[in-house]
Amino acid sequence: MAGRTTGPVLSAEDVTVRFTGRDATVNAVNGVSFTLEAGEVLCILGESGSGKSVTLRALMRLLPARRTQLSGRIEIAGRDVMAMGHRTLADLRGTEVGMIFQEPMVAFDPVYTVGRQIAETIIRHEGTSRGEARRRAIDLLDRVRIPSPERRLRAYPHELSGGMRQRAMIALALCCNPSLLLADEPTTALDATVQIQILLLLRELQRELGMAVIFVTHDVGVAVEIGDRIAVMYGGRFVETGPVREIMHNPRHPYTRGLLSSTVHGSLRGRTLEAIPGSPPDMTRLPPGCAFSPRCQFAEPRCETPPDEFRLTPHHMVRCVRAADG
Amino acid sequence: MTGPGHLPERQEALLAVRELRKYFPVRGGILNRTVGQVQAVDDVNFDVQPGEVLGIVGESGCGKSTTARLIMHLIRADAGRITFDGEPVRPDDTAALREVRRRMQMVFQDSYSSLNPRLPIEDTIMFGPRVHGVSAKAARTRARELFSLVGLDPSQFIRRYPHELSGGQRQRVNIARALALEPRLLILDEAVSALDKSVEAQVLNLLQALRRELGLTYIFISHDLNVVQYMSDRVLVMYLGKVVEIGPTTAIYNRMQHPYTSALLSAMPSMDPDQRTETPPLVGDPPNPIDPPPGCRFHTRCRFAEDMCRHTEPGLEAAAGVQADGSHLVACHMRVAGSGHSLAPD
Numbered sequence: 296m297a298g299r300t301t302g303p304v305l306s307a308e309d310v311t312v313r314f315t316g317r318d319a320t321v322n323a324v325n326g327v328s329f330t331l332e333a334g335e336v337l338c339i340l341g342e343s344g345s346g347k348s349v350t351l352r353a354l355m356r357l358l359p360a361r362r363t364q365l366s367g368r369i370e371i372a373g374r375d376v377m378a379m380g381h382r383t384l385a386d387l388r389g390t391e392v393g394m395i396f397q398e399p400m401v402a403f404d405p406v407y408t409v410g411r412q413i414a415e416t417i418i419r420h421e422g423t424s425r426g427e428a429r430r431r432a433i434d435l436l437d438r439v440r441i442p443s444p445e446r447r448l449r450a451y452p453h454e455l456s457g458g459m460r461q462r463a464m465i466a467l468a469l470c471c472n473p474s475l476l477l478a479d480e481p482t483t484a485l486d487a488t489v490q491i492q493i494l495l496l497l498r499e500l501q502r503e504l505g506m507a508v509i510f511v512t513h514d515v516g517v518a519v520e521i522g523d524r525i526a527v528m529y530g531g532r533f534v535e536t537g538p539v540r541e542i543m544h545n546p547r548h549p550y551t552r553g554l555l556s557s558t559v560h561g562s563l564r565g566r567t568l569e570a571i572p573g574s575p576p577d578m579t580r581l582p583p584g585c586a587f588s589p590r591c592q593f594a595e596p597r598c599e600t601p602p603d604e605f606r607l608t609p610h611h612m613v614r615c616v617r618a619a620d621g
Numbered sequence: 622m623t624g625p626g627h628l629p630e631r632q633e634a635l636l637a638v639r640e641l642r643k644y645f646p647v648r649g650g651i652l653n654r655t656v657g658q659v660q661a662v663d664d665v666n667f668d669v670q671p672g673e674v675l676g677i678v679g680e681s682g683c684g685k686s687t688t689a690r691l692i693m694h695l696i697r698a699d700a701g702r703i704t705f706d707g708e709p710v711r712p713d714d715t716a717a718l719r720e721v722r723r724r725m726q727m728v729f730q731d732s733y734s735s736l737n738p739r740l741p742i743e744d745t746i747m748f749g750p751r752v753h754g755v756s757a758k759a760a761r762t763r764a765r766e767l768f769s770l771v772g773l774d775p776s777q778f779i780r781r782y783p784h785e786l787s788g789g790q791r792q793r794v795n796i797a798r799a800l801a802l803e804p805r806l807l808i809l810d811e812a813v814s815a816l817d818k819s820v821e822a823q824v825l826n827l828l829q830a831l832r833r834e835l836g837l838t839y840i841f842i843s844h845d846l847n848v849v850q851y852m853s854d855r856v857l858v859m860y861l862g863k864v865v866e867i868g869p870t871t872a873i874y875n876r877m878q879h880p881y882t883s884a885l886l887s888a889m890p891s892m893d894p895d896q897r898t899e900t901p902p903l904v905g906d907p908p909n910p911i912d913p914p915p916g917c918r919f920h921t922r923c924r925f926a927e928d929m930c931r932h933t934e935p936g937l938e939a940a941a942g943v944q945a946d947g948s949h950l951v952a953c954h955m956r957v958a959g960s961g962h963s964l965a966p967d
Contacts, residue, residue, distance in 0.1 A: 342817035458906040486680035487844065487888040492901040494890075513817070516890025520897055539894040557822035559851045560892065564870075567829070568851075570822035574787045 302373065303330040304475050304507040305354065310367035312346070312353050312531075319579040323349040325531035326367075333474065336501060336508040338522030338539075340515065340554075344575055346531035347511045351477050354509070355388055372474060390420050393468030397480040399460040402467065403452040409436075409463050410448030413470055420471045435466040439496060458489040462496070469500065476501070478510045482517060494520050515558050519543060524610075527551045530576050530586025537611035547613045550587045585615070593617055634668040634704070635806060635838050636692065636725075641665040641701035643687055647911055657911045661687040663862040665701075666937065669806070674832070674839040676853030676870070678846060678885070682910045683859040685842045689810045692840070693727050694718055706805070723753060726799035730811035732791035736783040742794045743768075743779035749801045767797040772827060789820035793827065800831070808840045813848060825852065846889050850874055855948075858882050861910055861918040864937055868949030878940045878951040881919045917954070929954055929961050941966055 312324035324346045331337055341347040352358050353365055356376060369376040372391055379387065388394070396402055403412060413435060414428035423431070429448070436444035439462040452460060461481060468476060478497070482490040498521055501508050512518050518525050519539055526536040527548065535548040546552045553571035573590040576582070582589060588598040597616045604612050605619045642664055647657040662684040669675050677685045690696045692703060694712055703710045710721050729735045737745055746767055747760040755763070768775040771793040783791055792812060799807055809828070813821045825848065831837060841852045849856060849870075856873040858866040858881065866879040877883045884902040891897060903922050908914060917935050920926040935954045939947040954962040 342819065456906040456909075486907060487846070488680065488884055488901070488903045489906055491888040491890070491898055492904065495898065495901055514890070515818070516892050519892055519894050520890045543892070543894055554818060557819050558892075559822065559825065559845075559847045564851055568822040568826050570826055571819040572823070574789055574820060575817060 303370075304333050304335075304372060305331040305509075306368075306370045307354065308368040310350065310353055310369060311365070312349050312358065313364040314358075314362055315364065316362070321578045322581055323531055323578060324353060325581070327528075327531075327533055328367075329526065329533065329536065331475070331507050331509065333507055334501075334505045336498075336510060336521055336523045338518035338525045339509065339511045339528055340513070340518045340525055341511075341528035342513055342554075342575055344578060345528045346578075347513075347528045348479050350528070351479055351509060351511050355392060355394065355477065356384060386420070389416060389473075390471045391473055392475045392477060393471075393473035394477045395461075395464050395468045395479070395481045397483050399457075399464040400452060402464045403460070405452055408449050408451055409455070410450075413448075413463075413467050416467060417470050431470065432466075435470055436463065438469075438500070439463070439466045441466070457485060458492065461485065461489075461493055465493075465497065465500070469504070472504065474506060476506050476508045478508060480512055481510075483512070483514070490517075491520075497521065515555065527554070530581055531578065532586065532614060533612070534587065534614045535612065537608075541608075541611050545611075547607065547611075547618050548587075548615050549591045549593055549617075553590075633670060635671040635706060636669040636840075637702075637704040638665060638667050638688075638692065639702045639704075641688065641691055641703070642699045643684075643691055643696065644699055659910045660862045660913055661910065662691060662698075665859075665862075665864055667857055667864065667867060669838060669840060671805070671838055672836060673854040674841050674852050676849035676856040677840065677842045677859060678844065678849050678856060679859035680844065680885075680907050682861070682907060684862040684910075685859050686810055688859070689727065689808045689840065689842055693722065693725060693808060695727075723749075723802045724804050725806040725808065726802065726804040727808040727810060728792070728795050728799050728812040730814050732788055732795055732815065733783060735795055736791060736798075738783055741780045741782055742786070745783075746794070746798050746801050749798065753802060763801065764797075767800055770800070770831070771797045772823075773797075787820075788816055789824060792816060792824055796824075796827070796831070800835070804837075806838045806840065808842070810842045811844070812841075814843060814845065821848070828852070846886060858885070861908065861913045863918055863952065864950075865919065865953070866949075866951045867937070868940070868943075868951075872943060872949045876943050876949075878943060878949070878956050879919075879953050880923050880925055880955070884922075917952075925955055925962075925964060927954075927962055935960075 308328045310324055310327045314321040314323060327350055339347045339350060354369055410432050413432040417423055417428040417431055432448060433444045436447055441447050441459060441462050455463060482493050485493060510521055522539050525539055525542045526533045529550050535551045546555055556569040557571055559568060571590055576586050584599040585602050588594040602614045602616050604614055606612050641662055643662040645659040645661055646655040647659060649656040665688060679685050691698045697712060705721055711717060743764050746764040750760040750763060765775040768778060773790060773793055813824050816824060832839060841849060843849050853870050856870050857864055860881050866882045877886060887902040905922060908921055914921050916932045917930040920930040935952045937950045937952045938957055940949045940951045940956055941958060943949050954960040955964045958966045
């Protein structure tokens with residue numbers, strides 16, 4: 296596997312993303328800092344527009360350069376991503392870092408076979424022979440449990456079912472043994488019985504290969520199935536991070552609490568749900584202080600300045616003035 | 622086999638669906654001949670009682686949305702009978718159909734595409750009543766009432782266009798539009814699926830309140846089993862165009878009889894970090910609905926499948942010893958005494 300250094304696989308400090316348009320500036324990500332250890336699975340949990348996917352793309356500098364202002368510090372395997380040129384960045388993507396998306400048809404080129412695209416990626420990054428690359432591609436398809444891999448190698452993306460395409464995309468992302476996998480809602484479009492298969496496959500591959508994973512999702516249930524740690528995102532900030540058990544059993548941010556109590560399950564039958572009032576914030580006009588304060592039942596004058604990170608334990612962080620009160 | 626007389630056509634049912642069938646032809650080749658058929662809905666029977674919420678669950682391609690569209694007569698059934706409010710619906714009688722469509726309304730998943738982008742939302746809500754002969758003044762008053770009913774301040778919202786609203790607000794407008802003609806039955810086809818969780822809970826609360834206040838009946842279609850469990854009195858489970866199980870919500874969720882229902886339920890994330898799923902309940906993807914497997918359509922993925930399941934299609938029958946009143950029906954050889962399946966009760 297490519298040069299592993301000791302220390303965190305990824306560290307991000309004060310990552311900020313703004314999209315500038317003609318009429319407005321979207322403050323998509325407003326100072327995100329975290330580190331990710333080797334072999335750790337971090338779930339970024341948030342609703343649409345919270346900045347979770349933008350954060351993920353920013354880590355790989357995949358956002359359109361002309362319209363994006365990206366600042367902060369990002370290090371992957373000890374290397375400064377912000378200082379990289381296009382060539383180095385392209386080498387990093389696919390070798391050290393693999394990515395999977397919600398829609399596999401976007402990751403694959405529709406006019407080439409699945410096998411050719413996987414083999415081509417291996418040749419591009421590792422300079423192996425065509426025959427060797429083909430053999431590795433078959434291995435990979437087998438590994439992601441695609442039945443009769445030799446035959447599927449010759450299939451075009453549209454010839455595979457939704458679950459199979461997702462598996463093929465995972466194979467593509469893993470073809471150069473990345474130490475970090477970035478996953479952007481990879482199971483959201485799948486049916487329930489297929490989603491659980493893909494989640495379990497990812498969990499197994501992650502353990503076997505010792506990869507670190509950042510998994511973006513809007514679904515609490517999915518985050519609990521796959522994450523070691525959860526980062527709850529709201530208004531472009533991490534408002535609470537902690538180990539999965541801690542977040543589920545002892546949520547401290549009012550938004551996390553609201554999100555968990557408005558996630559419906561059967562035992563609530565017949566009762567009125569504790570919904571969070573209002574709607575998610577307009578990212579072009581965020582309030583100056585805590586972005587959640589307009590919807591928060593505990594809002595007070597102190598919330599008009601941005602709350603600092605408060606650490607309940609070394610691993611449980613909350614961005615809420617009330618958390619510091621104990 | 623399920624026959625027309627199998628389910629008693631109870632007098633009190635608001636909606637009775639019998640032997641409903643819709644096949645979509647698949648064309649291909651240079652002559653554009655029919656090369657296959659998607660058996661989207663195949664011999665579906667069920668009742669909806671007044672005031673109840675019937676949940677319909679199933680994976681994509683199982684026919685749940687097609688069933689909804691057939692009930693609304695948005696597409697024409699190949700066969701079957703639909704009785705609404707005690708009267709058979711005749712698809713050829715346009716005047717009668719118009720009246721039926723007034724009394725049942727539908728809310729779709731995509732809140733944006735179901736509103737006219739060029740009309741202020743007030744005009745959209747007035748449109749239905751105007752078409753049905755209500756005066757402009759009365760329709761406008763009614764629109765304002767409806768806005769308040771669904772929790773939108775009329776003075777703030779009525780002149781807005783759909784793009785000026787959030788997803789949750791737009792879905793409230795769609796619910797108001799559906800209620801404008803005072804329907805008895807509301808078909809909610811994935812109506813909350815596109816919403817964020819925090820907003821979804823608000824809309825579910827609204828739907829529950831409206832149901833109580835207006836005495837509405839819902840058909841609630843969703844792929845989200847948690848939401849269906851929360852909302853429904855009874856649940857119908859579909860697989861590849863067939864009803865595989867139907868029964869009271871507690872029976873379906875706690876004493877499910879069909880192997881597909883139990884697979885679907887165990888595929889739900891546990892929400893408990895100490896009880897993560899360890900093995901997937903099913904392997905592989907749902908089969909292609911074009912030319913589905915013979916016999917029981919689930920046999921290709923069922924670990925209890927035996928020879929008879931590959932040849933003989935199971936009918937929807939009362940699950941033995943589960944619900945004494947016969948309200949819990951299942952289509953599985955394993956659950957029918959003397960069916961020949963080795964696991965069937967004696």
